Amino acid sequence: MLYMVEMVVKIPHTMPAEVAAEIKAREKAYSQQLQKEGKWRHLWRVVGEYSNVSIFDVASNDELHTMLNNLPLFPYMEIKVKPLANHPSSIVQE
Known part of the structure; x- marks a missing residue:
């Protein structure tokens, strides 16, 4: 099943920079693993x-x-999830 997920990150300004950097490094590793597995198909920055x-x-x-x-x-995200379905006019069907 395909899902469009919008994620807005809101790290508190009071969080120490080294703590934020460590969390971001773990986030990057985890997201890249999911991409390699084919579960996180596309990732675009807004x-x-x-x-x-x-x-x-x-x-x-x-x-x-x-x-x-x-x-x-x-814990620092606002997330919106939208399930996706094939569009009958699309020339690519998943």
Whole structure:
């Protein structure tokens, strides 16, 4: 199942820089592993914001929920999830 996920990151300004850097390093490693596994299919930065739009390809709502919950930055994110379906006019069908 394909999902579009919008993530806005809001790290508290009071967080020490070294703590934020460590969390971001774990986030990068985890997200890159999911990309290599083919579960995190696309990852785009939103220009001018600390946010992204991503496409996930997972088996279920529960699998996506678990993956998002395991993001090291999850406690500092606002997340919107939208399930996707094939469009009848698309020349590419997933």
